[in-house]
Amino acid sequence: MAVDDTPPPRRSRRGHGRATLADVARVAEVTKVTVSRYLREPAKVAAATAERIRAALASTGYVPNKQAGLLASGRSNIVAALIPNLSHSIFGETVQALSEALQAAGHELLLASTGYSPEREEEQLRALLGWAPLGLVVTGRHHTDGTRRLMADAHAAGTPVVEVWDYQLDEASPFAQIGFNHAQVGRAMARHLLAAGHRALAYVDSGVDTDFRAHERGAAFADEARRAGASIRLQRAAKGDPFDAGRQALRELLSAGPDASSTGNSVPGNTALPGRPSAVACANDHLACGLLMQAQAQGLRVPQDLAVLGFGDFPVGRQLQPALSTVHPPSQQIGWATAQALLAALQSGSAPVGQALPWQLIVRGSTLAHPLAKT
Amino acid sequence: MAVDDTPPPRRSRRGHGRATLADVARVAEVTKVTVSRYLREPAKVAAATAERIRAALASTGYVPNKQAGLLASGRSNIVAALIPNLSHSIFGETVQALSEALQAAGHELLLASTGYSPEREEEQLRALLGWAPLGLVVTGRHHTDGTRRLMADAHAAGTPVVEVWDYQLDEASPFAQIGFNHAQVGRAMARHLLAAGHRALAYVDSGVDTDFRAHERGAAFADEARRAGASIRLQRAAKGDPFDAGRQALRELLSAGPDASSTGNSVPGNTALPGRPSAVACANDHLACGLLMQAQAQGLRVPQDLAVLGFGDFPVGRQLQPALSTVHPPSQQIGWATAQALLAALQSGSAPVGQALPWQLIVRGSTLAHPLAKT
DNA sequence: TTGTAAGCGTTATCAA
DNA sequence: TTGATAACGCTTACAA
Numbered sequence: 001m002a003v004d005d006t007p008p009p010r011r012s013r014r015g016h017g018r019a020t021l022a023d024v025a026r027v028a029e030v031t032k033v034t035v036s037r038y039l040r041e042p043a044k045v046a047a048a049t050a051e052r053i054r055a056a057l058a059s060t061g062y063v064p065n066k067q068a069g070l071l072a073s074g075r076s077n078i079v080a081a082l083i084p085n086l087s088h089s090i091f092g093e094t095v096q097a098l099s100e101a102l103q104a105a106g107h108e109l110l111l112a113s114t115g116y117s118p119e120r121e122e123e124q125l126r127a128l129l130g131w132a133p134l135g136l137v138v139t140g141r142h143h144t145d146g147t148r149r150l151m152a153d154a155h156a157a158g159t160p161v162v163e164v165w166d167y168q169l170d171e172a173s174p175f176a177q178i179g180f181n182h183a184q185v186g187r188a189m190a191r192h193l194l195a196a197g198h199r200a201l202a203y204v205d206s207g208v209d210t211d212f213r214a215h216e217r218g219a220a221f222a223d224e225a226r227r228a229g230a231s232i233r234l235q236r237a238a239k240g241d242p243f244d245a246g247r248q249a250l251r252e253l254l255s256a257g258p259d260a261s262s263t264g265n266s267v268p269g270n271t272a273l274p275g276r277p278s279a280v281a282c283a284n285d286h287l288a289c290g291l292l293m294q295a296q297a298q299g300l301r302v303p304q305d306l307a308v309l310g311f312g313d314f315p316v317g318r319q320l321q322p323a324l325s326t327v328h329p330p331s332q333q334i335g336w337a338t339a340q341a342l343l344a345a346l347q348s349g350s351a352p353v354g355q356a357l358p359w360q361l362i363v364r365g366s367t368l369a370h371p372l373a374k375t
Numbered sequence: 376m377a378v379d380d381t382p383p384p385r386r387s388r389r390g391h392g393r394a395t396l397a398d399v400a401r402v403a404e405v406t407k408v409t410v411s412r413y414l415r416e417p418a419k420v421a422a423a424t425a426e427r428i429r430a431a432l433a434s435t436g437y438v439p440n441k442q443a444g445l446l447a448s449g450r451s452n453i454v455a456a457l458i459p460n461l462s463h464s465i466f467g468e469t470v471q472a473l474s475e476a477l478q479a480a481g482h483e484l485l486l487a488s489t490g491y492s493p494e495r496e497e498e499q500l501r502a503l504l505g506w507a508p509l510g511l512v513v514t515g516r517h518h519t520d521g522t523r524r525l526m527a528d529a530h531a532a533g534t535p536v537v538e539v540w541d542y543q544l545d546e547a548s549p550f551a552q553i554g555f556n557h558a559q560v561g562r563a564m565a566r567h568l569l570a571a572g573h574r575a576l577a578y579v580d581s582g583v584d585t586d587f588r589a590h591e592r593g594a595a596f597a598d599e600a601r602r603a604g605a606s607i608r609l610q611r612a613a614k615g616d617p618f619d620a621g622r623q624a625l626r627e628l629l630s631a632g633p634d635a636s637s638t639g640n641s642v643p644g645n646t647a648l649p650g651r652p653s654a655v656a657c658a659n660d661h662l663a664c665g666l667l668m669q670a671q672a673q674g675l676r677v678p679q680d681l682a683v684l685g686f687g688d689f690p691v692g693r694q695l696q697p698a699l700s701t702v703h704p705p706s707q708q709i710g711w712a713t714a715q716a717l718l719a720a721l722q723s724g725s726a727p728v729g730q731a732l733p734w735q736l737i738v739r740g741s742t743l744a745h746p747l748a749k750t
Numbered sequence: 751t752t753g754t755a756a757g758c759g760t761t762a763t764c765a766a
Numbered sequence: 767t768t769g770a771t772a773a774c775g776c777t778t779a780c781a782a
Contacts, residue, residue: 018507018532020775031753036777046751061528066505067451068775071442071758086474087467096462099488108502111486113474127483130441132393153436157393243694286690293694315661316691319618319668395759406769411761421767443759446774753782759774766769 019060028056039064070132077107079342080128081137084116084211090284090312090331091139094164097335098137105343107135114139116210122147129154135342136161141168141177142212151175160345160352162338166213167356176354178338182213185327186220188361189309190228192325193279196367198307199230202277204249204287207237214283217311221281233277237287246282246290253277254298279307279367285314285326292320292366307367322365330357394435403431414439445507452482454717455503456512459491459586465659465687465706466514469539472710473512480718482510489514491585497522504529510717511536516543516552517587526550535720535727539709541588542731551729553713557588560702561595563736564684565603567700568654571742573682574605577652579624579662582612589658592686596656608652612662621657621665622672628652629673653681654742660685660692660701667695667741682742697740705732 021032028035030049038045038053045053056062070076079102083091099109110131112124122144128136129150136154141163143151155161155174165179193201203221206214218234225232235253237245254276282288288310292302300306302322310317310326317324334357345352396407403410405424413420413428420428431437445451454477458466474484485506487499497519503511504525511529516538518526530536530549540554568576578596581589593609600607610628612620629651657663663685667677675681677697685692685701692699709732720727 022775032776033754033778034752037752040777044751049751061524063501063504065446065507065775067442067446067507068758069505069777071440071446071760072775072777074758074777076442086461087471092462092467096488099461109487113471126438129438130444132440132442149436241690241693243690289691290694315616315618316664318616319665397759407760408762408770409768412768415761419767424767440759443774444761446776447759447761449761449774751782754780756778756780758777762773763771764769765771766767 018065019062020065021062024053024056024060024062027060028052076132076134078110078131078133079107079135079137080110080112080125080131080133082112082114082121082124082128082139084114084139086111086113090314090329091165093331094335094338097332098339099335101336101339102342105339116208118142118144118147118210122150125150134159134346137338137342138163140164140166140212141170141173141175142210155351158349160342162341162352162354164334164338167354174351176341176352178341178355178357179334180330180357180359182216183220185311185359186217186222187224189217189281189311189327190221190224190230192361192363193281193307193309193367194225194228194230196279196307198277198279200275200277200279201225201230202233202235202253202280204235204237204246204253204280204282204291206283206287207239207245211283214311218283231275231277237283242284242286243290243293246287246292247294249282249287250280250291250294250298253280277306279303279309281309281311283311285310285312285317285324288324288326288366289314289316289320292324302366303368309367313362318364320366322368325364325367326362328360328362330359333357393440394437395440396437399428399431399435399437402435403427451507451509453485453506453508454482454510454512455485455487455500455506455508457487457489457496457499457503457514459489459514461486461488465689465704466540468706469710469713472707473714474710476711476714477717480714491583493517493519493522493585497525500525509534509721512713512717513538515539515541515587516545516548516550517585530726533724535717537713537716537727537729539713542729549726551716551727553716553730553732554709555705555732555734557591558595560686560734561592561597562599564592564656564686564702565596565599567736567738567742568656568682568684569600569603569605571654571682573652573654575650575652575654576600576605577608577610577628577655579610579612579621579628579655579657579666581658581662582614582617582620586658589686593658606650606652612658617659617661618665618668621662621667622669624657624662625655625666625669625673628655654678654684655681656684656686658686660687660689660699663699663701663741664689664691664695667699677741678743684742688737693739695741697743700739700742701737703735703737705734708732 021035024035025032035053038050042050083095102109110128112128114121114124125147136159151161161175163175163177167177167179167181203218205218222232222234235249237249280291282291288308292308295302295306302308310324313326313328317326337355341352396410399410400407410428413425417425458470477484485503487503489496489499500522511534526536536550538550538552542552542554542556578593580593597607597609610624612624655666657666663683667683670677670681677683685699688701688703692701716727
């Protein structure tokens, strides 16, 4: 019985104290292959041998070196994901679901945050690709050309690539999308307020320049309002504390009269005066909460004097008086569905399948019917 | 001039479409070593050669395989971090700071969430160790024996290990701690309320069984209250929406009279009746916000009838009326200081140095002086 | 059931 | 300034 197939432990120039397969093999008095085999298919090793190997494993404190393993097997078990912001709960739920589903299937999640910067996204993607991930998850469909090229290369090489948190058909794009259509959400938000009788709307957009999805919701919101002949004002939120930004946005909406930034004027058939809006939609619930509280602080009644609509369905919105109407995005489902799509693609060897997931407009007290509504 | 040192591209059994160093070398008409050298020390390659290599790099779309690189060099650039919950903003800030500081130094962050489960922590740590990280970051000082053993092995092998978000001297523990002392915070919270004249205190603890740090703050809070002769009730928050849990906790505190769970009775010198508390401290700001709003909904004036104190300094707390008094933890600093400590330890080859970071008790409207305070 | 040999893609060492 | 060669620690294919 051969005992070991590597030269004596003549510590070479490299190597870091940790036990290797060879060390375990030496202790167990078998060869590396047998130990490796035991680790992957214990059933294929004789009981007595297995026993010795178990003991050797324990006594050496062996931890397999993944670099070596993945290099040898030629395939990693890593899924790489690029997320705008880790500390933002809206993506947190997606990541949590993705992470759990992948972990359950024996994969590991390598995560990087881009800080909403397309340039950092490209840089991070390049770094993550070095791990030869077997799957790739990126947020949204807006990327630098470089990012798109890297994604296309990966796609061409058979690596499943999924864009999450968006869903917008684009013949030119080969990537699977798992998310929802933000323009649809924006339109639905506008229709909800229009149906309640509002003719003077406003949208408080995200203060983050590259939060493309929030901008899209805003653009669609404005478009729908104009089509209905309502006036619409777009206000950009300030950076910093989102509650404060919401408060400030309201102050600016109320102080500024009909002005050049009011885009409602130029729309043919506009029937409403572009003065104070009677309903405001926000890019996220934090902005909406701040705005709602500020409105009340200024003596406005919500929803009678001002209706407020958010996005994201954050827990705090339910606590306000009145509770905040909002859109509930499929945050968790996106993570779960993405994991499933990746796993299925890996199994079948085909490209992952995109899908649109359902969101929900949740009507609470902050947008109850407007007094002027024609019911 | 040798052009390549690998056999013709006879696609062997393994290998995945991607370009390798050998491919680049073939195109650039040099050997792998030269390309590798160019990648690491461009100055050591002749200008003309460098030019050809640059072109080859671009045309092949080469991305270095890290598995191979790290295996060959014997050292990774990975720092592994274990965090209870990624979607919890309090750790989000730490991770963000840690990630940015490490990235700036050319390291990569491999992240895993434990869901506050010590068992998952051990499991994840085992998985992360397979990447042979050059640094290890774990949250807190409470671990399974297995986790402690893995950490000790890594420490013994010269890998810097840092416990974050805690700081409690322990002769027996060899690991550096970077954080703050939660017992101190708990005592300070109690003293703040005692100084305002409160004699009947309560602490609403985290609903997560393994949120050891919240429990420690609660235990110290209770101890300090008892020493001062005040009554103290400990209430465990329910699971689920933390705002709702806070609301419910208050209802339970108010409905239950002096009962067995009131631990204030047995304290010698207790001068107050253990009835309704006049001040409540919470394990986090979300609980405190829910509790504060519930108090107002029930007609209690804050802080006159009930003072409320939180922990974490979440943005929402500033928005309440009155604003929430709270403790501001050094979330970001922990991340930054941890990165610095790891980098310094790696450079010097010595163990990382722990440090206590300053937190701050922020007094806002929710705990202004009690009417009975003896000023 | 176990072992031998070759190779994964890179870097370190030394020689030219 | 560049190249030849030998690792790094593991898995795969095939032989015994």
